[in-house]
Amino acid sequence: MATALPTLAIPGQRLGSIASYAAGPGTHVQNATIYASIAGPVVVDQAQPSSKAKLILSVSRTGPKKAAAPAPSTKASAKPATTGKPKLRYNTLPAVDSVVLARVTRVQKRQATVSILVVLDESASSQPLNPAQTTSDNDNIEAILSSAANPENHSNSDELRFQALIRKEDVRAVEKDRVVMDEMFRVGDIVRGTVISLGDQSFYYLTTARNDLGVVMARSESGNMMFPVSWKEMRDPVTGVAELRKVARPF
Amino acid sequence: MTDRRRINGPPSGTRPAVFASSLKSASSISTGRPRRQRQPDELRKIFLKTGLIPSASGSAYLEFEPSASLAAARSNPQSLIPPSSALKLACTVHGPKPLPRSASFSPNVVLTTHVKYAPFAARQRKGHIRDASERDLGVHLETALRGVIVAERWPKSGLDITITILEAEDDRWWGDAPDSHDAPWGMMNVLAGCITAASAAIADARIDCLDLVAGGVAAIVSDESAEGETSTPKLMLDTDPAEHKSILSACVVAYMPSRDEITELWLKGDHSKASLGTTDQSLNHESLIDGAVNAARGAHTVLAEAVKESAERFAGLSTGANTV
Numbered sequence: 274m275a276t277a278l279p280t281l282a283i284p285g286q287r288l289g290s291i292a293s294y295a296a297g298p299g300t301h302v303q304n305a306t307i308y309a310s311i312a313g314p315v316v317v318d319q320a321q322p323s324s325k326a327k328l329i330l331s332v333s334r335t336g337p338k339k340a341a342a343p344a345p346s347t348k349a350s351a352k353p354a355t356t357g358k359p360k361l362r363y364n365t366l367p368a369v370d371s372v373v374l375a376r377v378t379r380v381q382k383r384q385a386t387v388s389i390l391v392v393l394d395e396s397a398s399s400q401p402l403n404p405a406q407t408t409s410d411n412d413n414i415e416a417i418l419s420s421a422a423n424p425e426n427h428s429n430s431d432e433l434r435f436q437a438l439i440r441k442e443d444v445r446a447v448e449k450d451r452v453v454m455d456e457m458f459r460v461g462d463i464v465r466g467t468v469i470s471l472g473d474q475s476f477y478y479l480t481t482a483r484n485d486l487g488v489v490m491a492r493s494e495s496g497n498m499m500f501p502v503s504w505k506e507m508r509d510p511v512t513g514v515a516e517l518r519k520v521a522r523p524f
Numbered sequence: 525m526t527d528r529r530r531i532n533g534p535p536s537g538t539r540p541a542v543f544a545s546s547l548k549s550a551s552s553i554s555t556g557r558p559r560r561q562r563q564p565d566e567l568r569k570i571f572l573k574t575g576l577i578p579s580a581s582g583s584a585y586l587e588f589e590p591s592a593s594l595a596a597a598r599s600n601p602q603s604l605i606p607p608s609s610a611l612k613l614a615c616t617v618h619g620p621k622p623l624p625r626s627a628s629f630s631p632n633v634v635l636t637t638h639v640k641y642a643p644f645a646a647r648q649r650k651g652h653i654r655d656a657s658e659r660d661l662g663v664h665l666e667t668a669l670r671g672v673i674v675a676e677r678w679p680k681s682g683l684d685i686t687i688t689i690l691e692a693e694d695d696r697w698w699g700d701a702p703d704s705h706d707a708p709w710g711m712m713n714v715l716a717g718c719i720t721a722a723s724a725a726i727a728d729a730r731i732d733c734l735d736l737v738a739g740g741v742a743a744i745v746s747d748e749s750a751e752g753e754t755s756t757p758k759l760m761l762d763t764d765p766a767e768h769k770s771i772l773s774a775c776v777v778a779y780m781p782s783r784d785e786i787t788e789l790w791l792k793g794d795h796s797k798a799s800l801g802t803t804d805q806s807l808n809h810e811s812l813i814d815g816a817v818n819a820a821r822g823a824h825t826v827l828a829e830a831v832k833e834s835a836e837r838f839a840g841l842s843t844g845a846n847t848v
């Protein structure tokens with residue numbers, strides 16, 4: 274710790290030496306010195322509890338750290354509260370292994386097309402040394418999801434979002450050859466998945482082959498929000514009709 | 525095909541008529557040229573604010589202080605024609621967003637820049653389609669920004685930077701007839717403003733940059749003195765082309781102060797005669813570039829304050845949203 278760190282950095286500002294810190298997201302290294310590459314508050318993190326690792330110096334995109342966002346599936350009725358929120362920023366790119374929430378836009382025999390709504394912030398802590406791993410805006414997930422699950426908002430803003438594919442063999446880990454896509458996803462479902470590849474020029478590739486991945490929010494044919502009853506079934510609370518989905522573990 | 529049913533205006537632009545009665549005397553048209561009242565190394569004041577356009581991921585608005593003559597003319601109008609103009613422009617950054625379907629895979633961010641004059645921005649009316657000079661400015665701006673953005677952090681995505689110029693700098697004083705060594709000098713000031721504003725907007729969009737890049741202009745001018753004869757050429761920073769009879773050469777740079785690097789350099793004009801005539805060694809390329817770099821350093825101080833303000837607002841806004 275040679276000099277005191279500034280609380281707020283601007284791009285190009287010198288933050289510290291590579292000898293005393295490791296470069297985290299929002300910084301870059303030039304001549305063994307860490308410089309800020311975005312404007313924002315400077316965050317110093319301890320990577321591991323072991324004292325040998327250097328402190329990670331990063332510039333936050335989100336402002337001061339806050340409590341984790343509430344579970345998205347429980348907040349379907351929070352719509353009116355989110356209208357006064359500040360603008361949403363989709364300023365995080367999906368990277369390999371990042372967990373994303375996406376809306377199904379098309380279901381075909383061999384694949385489902387989804388558009389990525391938000392990139393969740395779980396991989397950032399597992400790979401702290403890669404500055405390309407960016408943090409995301411967890412505070413807005415609720416707003417994004419509740420507006421996306423509303424059928425009135427299914428507008429043509431999809432071309433502004435990143436598109437992704439879930440191939441038939443990536444839907445689940447067991448009985449891959451007996452997957453029927455129509456019984457896994459429907460158009461409009463909100464799906465949690467992880468990125469397995471940046472893909473070709475137009476699509477990322479997602480997988481839902483884990484217990485905690487799959488459909489998190491869905492509407493039945495009569496238009497009611499459904500609740501999960503098993504790993505492959507969701508039920509409409511009004512009509513009681515069950516529908517088949519690849520359901521994510523709800524906790 | 526021409527429209528024969530309506531009476532159309534002339535195909536090229538028109539200039540407003542100057543009525544003799546609006547001029548105080550016959551000689552005022554020649555003495556009406558605005559005069560530089562700043563020191564040679566003194567810049568105009570810059571107004572720069574970020575985050576004005578809520579739908580964009582980043583935005584900035586830049587304005588140069590009107591020259592003293594323009595301020596005087598506004599409070600006490602002598603003529604309907606403003607003596608000079610001051611730069612005003614808005615910059616928006618959209619992205620990172622997915623590339624269009626037709627684009628091929630790109631491991632880096634794909635940068636596109638658009639510079640457009642508003643139809644009313646200059647004395648000569650601009651069309652709605654971008655003309656050659658606007659496309660030229662866009663290419664210059666793209667070169668300036670390409671060296672600053674850390675492109676490999678945003679794979680498979682595009683970044684659109686759009687600049688609308690609301691009021692452009694004049695290329696010469698409006699009373700001067702276009703002559704042989706006339707060049708679009710105002711474009712260079714516009715480019716410097718575009719670079720500074722785009723840098724603020726990119727920082728506002730939280731796109732990774734190596735540094736805040738600032739634009740600066742310097743020029744070698746040979747002013748006419750009060751008696752009407754041209755004096756020895758001088759190096760001046762942040763020249764307003766309306767204030768000078770003849771600009772021999774001008775230079776605009778995009779400069780990164782913390783790394784001491786130039787990402788864009790544009791020199792125009794011929795100052796070989798100026799350096800031949802005098803023994804002054806300061807009138808060469810290097811001094812011209814150094815002058816432009818100094819002007820960019822000045823603009824960088826404003827830019828740093830504007831970006832800091834943007835960061836403070838963003839940090840404060842995040843905590844505010846959390847408590848709701």
